[in-house]
Amino acid sequence: MDDGAPAVSLSETAREKLRQVVAKIERLEEEKKEVAAQIKEVYGEAKSMGYDTKALRAVVRLRKQDRQEREEQSILDTYLLALGEIEPLT
Amino acid sequence: MDDGAPAVSLSETAREKLRQVVAKIERLEEEKKEVAAQIKEVYGEAKSMGYDTKALRAVVRLRKQDRQEREEQSILDTYLLALGEIEPLT
Amino acid sequence: MDDGAPAVSLSETAREKLRQVVAKIERLEEEKKEVAAQIKEVYGEAKSMGYDTKALRAVVRLRKQDRQEREEQSILDTYLLALGEIEPLT
Amino acid sequence: MDDGAPAVSLSETAREKLRQVVAKIERLEEEKKEVAAQIKEVYGEAKSMGYDTKALRAVVRLRKQDRQEREEQSILDTYLLALGEIEPLT
């Protein structure tokens, strides 16, 4: 049963703090939404310029993957180097 | 470096087992696809009978939500109350 | 303003028909859900048999792609080439 | 057959334009990522202050839903009424 009554009460101070937290999150989510809209816009413009959107997305995706793989590799190298498993380029 | 050569080999038995697993998954995905097609079909028939498809989908969606939403409500109420959500949104 | 009152009324016959349509859709969606659960189950079993689930999913995905794909790849190559991401065949 | 050779070539001008488009998208995605990280951070801080993160997320989600849902309700009510999901205003 849920009668809608909260199980606990919050002090006014706590409520105020909570409000701030939620407000901050919502503000940031709004920002994120705007940036997402801008990205969409760029794809839209590209499309109306004759670009193949799907391929364009694929390019961006692949480049991201490559970046990640390289990143992982370099951390890995750092570790291996630290462990003396590989030699630095002399 | 990845020369494309597998790091390990599978016995014939293991290969056979793998084949079976993949086959089973693919068979189930096929089934799922068929059911999805049937659903689409029903909406199609409904539409050609004059139903407002969008509204129909909304009904189904809402009924599903209603079935779900019946959890965590208590703690939630505390927060919502604190945020003044019990009052109309300004 | 939405006072919750429907804009139009439906005859009893129409209501009955509507009920049937919704029921049929919900039944099919239930089926679909079950099949999805079975797929998940297969992956689960595979995992507990020592399979690398992520790799397994990749296999299934690639096989599906192979079945479909053999398009757009050339546009993609064009883009990647333009960006210097891949090398032309010399 | 896909031998990896692009079907078409791009002029230098076109290549430059493509580069710009991709660069712009990547820059915006970077921004989005940063904002997402900030959001995550806020949740993290909230948690270390003793908030129930799950509930907090639920609050944010519900408030978003509330802001949205205020559409199509009229036709919808007709259908829901027919299905006995809601009662007519007596």
Add this chain to the structure above:
DNA sequence: ACCTCGCTGTCAATGC
């Protein structure tokens, strides 16, 4: 360490 859940990004379908 595993598992669940939520989020994100992609793809297809529908309406304008």
Add this chain to the structure above:
DNA sequence: GCATTGACAGCGAGGT
């Protein structure tokens, strides 16, 4: 036809 919206699969974080 394009734009919007919804569905789905994949990934990652967080909790147990």
